[in-house]
Amino acid sequence: MNMPATKAVVVKTPEQPKTAISALWRPALVQAFVKLDPRQLQRSPVMLVVELTAIFTTVLCFIPDHAVPTFVAAQIALWLWFTVLFANFAEALAEGRGKARADSLKAGSEGLSARRKTTNGTFQVVPATSLRKDDVVRVEAGEMIPGDGEVIEGIAAVNEAAITGESAPVIRESGGDRSAVTGNTRLVSDWLLVRITANPGESTLDRMIALVEGAKRQKTPNEVALDILLIGLTLIFLLVVVTLQPFAHFANGNLPLVFLVALLVTLIPTTIGGLLSAIGIAGMDRLVRLNVIAKSGRAVEAAGDVHVLLLDKTGTITFGNRRCSAVYAAPGVSAKELAEGALFASLADDTAEGKSIVEYLRSLHPQPEPSPEVLTAVPFSAETRLSGVDYQGRVYRKGAVDSLLAFVGLNRADLAPTLSREIDKIAQSGGTPLLVCADGKLLGVIHLKDVVKPGIRERFAELRKLGIRTVMVTGDNPLTAAAIAAEAGVDDVLAEATPEKKLARIRHEQNDGRLVAMCGDGANDAPALAQADVGMAMNDGTQAAREAANMVDLDSDPTKLLDVVQIGKELLVTRGALTTFSIANDVAKYFAILPALFASIYPQLGVLNVMHLSSPQSAILSAIVFNALIIVVLIPLALRGVRVQAVSAAALLRRNLLIYGLGGILVPFVGIKAIDMLLTALHLV
């Protein structure tokens, strides 16, 4: 068979330099004009209204009005256009940061080919883009894995740098919780047979590209709600402005159309309307830079409000390569008998645990082995928590202590004290004891060892400061669970949990009105990951978990949920802060401009004219200029996000109301006055 090597491309994760913004402003400037297209602008209704007023005012410039000099009307029109352009610029800047990453990801996936298994068992080279779900491909050392999938045969080292930026290779193998592979990552050793699990356009890479190309992103329910509020406010102010004219007429005055249009724009929530989309895109961009892929913005926002975090133990809190480190025979059982029983019970077990037991026994207790064909495998399941084989009429099993005792019809009290003590010792050290039996006779116990990931404890403490409770849910026995829980510093433990129990725990928390996040890696975590408000799968886990979750952490680091929570909070707080600022701003402008406008018509209003703006037309132009410039001033904040400290939500709200509410009222007074003085000095009004 002639099998050319698939195209090998190395995609480096671009490091985001500090000067990113200055390098991005040029293309963003171009995009700001492109986005003037009303079809694009309709995503932001407030800005669409501003564009309409800009067009209207531009037309009015050509219809002479003795009340407003044309050069003032022209300046108003110009600044209205600037308002839209500045908002577009903010959005384009936010998008631009992700675009570079998307481009390099796309470039890496172009021209990739795959070796697809045909119906007659041979392999055929096809373009990677033609692969469909359930296709089987063979990948060899040095080649790129052509799509997301599950390893069905083989074990190999994979370099995932193209996706995660992490160059240390990781092991992927069939069976167990380390079976998922990601498209566009490179095999560095051996070979794998992979069952493709994603159709074109649905892979991790595609999702990542869609995520960083903000333009195609869906609005979150929160954003839609805020949009509706902004449209409502726009309509209210439209009504206010329309009804001003009758007041003026009543006093035999007349308010020029240009002023009314301009007044409308200063009053509607343009600041938040213009920055809303940029805030959302920038939030997702921060997430992508963290190497977390979210399937929806909604999940990220939910993360900002999470109360409880559930974590699976093995592979999430611990490294997950539970390995056999020792075996202890029950009293009256020879070492040879135990070794045989434990080996046979593991020969057909393709979980990492099973393989480690076989490896351990082969090196320490070499013995003749039956060939695999004569064994009837009983695979491990999270339900039974047992595994083993039937061989020559004999029943070999191993499994969790309680499950195996139930299987042989014994109680814990029936165990020989020495064996019982051995089990407790293993569990208290954080290890997992597996009982072994043959034909109902207890042979002894296997010690599976696992290691808690470093730094977990500190991160959980930080989560606690944010008011988030951590709960470890594990299929393991209570003693092991308690030992690992103590080492990791979680707040609560649920041991001997089946997939149903994990699910029930989440439902229970949710029924009490709490938002729940769940981190997991196993197929048995999938239902819980799907049920949780924020389900974060470890990328090196199973495909089932990755599919059920609404987020995937490419670095498989559960403590990253802390950062995701932070980003979610920042997103919500930034949006809230700028909405507060925007609305407070508009209220202030209302009081700043109206007295100036009506001063000649209703001289009594003069007492309200605290700002003493030089003339009505200066007042209105200054307000329009301020209104446009404030968007530019707030772009960095919208992109960077408001920093969120680990304080209570109430304290945060109080502080933000003070800063952004009070600031929003005061800033326009100062700003408009300053612009008024400048415009007057420059003889622009």
Ligand SMILES: Nc1ncnc2c1ncn2[C@@H]1O[C@H](COP(=O)(O)OP(=O)(O)OP(=O)(O)O)[C@@H](O)[C@H]1O
């Ligand atoms: N290959 C195996 N054969 C027999 N028993 C096993 C095997 N692997 C694990 N067990 C037992 O089954 C229990 C449940 O394992 P499982 O992987 O489902 O745990 P889990 O629910 O994912 O929790 P965690 O991953 O946090 O340990 C383990 O604690 C262990 O006692």
Ligand SMILES: [K+]
């Ligand atoms: K405004």
Ligand SMILES: [Mg+2]
């Ligand atoms: Mg697990």
